[in-house]
């Protein structure tokens with residue numbers, strides 16, 4: 623396997639999923655139950671974060687996603703580029719946002735942090751590794767093009783790229 627600049631390496635899908643458990647912002651098991659995030663209202667209950675309503679008297683603490691947003695520390699980066707992107711920008715961004723809506727509904731910690739212009743392309747940052755991967759894969763599924771994943775082991779983050 624060829625190491626790339628910045629210690630990033632190509633990574634297979636299975637390895638990516640395995641590394642999810644090492645995410646330092648997913649320290650939910652140390653929280654008392656139930657814990658409610660005062661920022662977004664997510665509830666930690668039975669070992670996972672949900673959108674269930676909090677019972678009265680729930681412990682309060684920021685969820686890992688709000689923690690990342692506060693620290694401005696994304697878990698995932700998706701770089702979008704290419705001439706096709708430039709010509710179908712609105713349509714592609716709609717797909718990106720739909721993808722977040724779907725993921726977030728079931729997994730409160732998977733959210734888009736920012737969508738910004740980056741050179742000729744667009745950079746999407748996410749609070750979860752899974753969402754970054756999902757966005758890139760859904761774009762690839764819908765429009766083909768070039769898809770790549772790079773994983774940084776030290777920082778527990780993923781960089782996905784899609785271009786067409």
Ligand SMILES: [Zn+2]
Nearest residue numbers: 659662685688
């Ligand atoms: Zn939160």
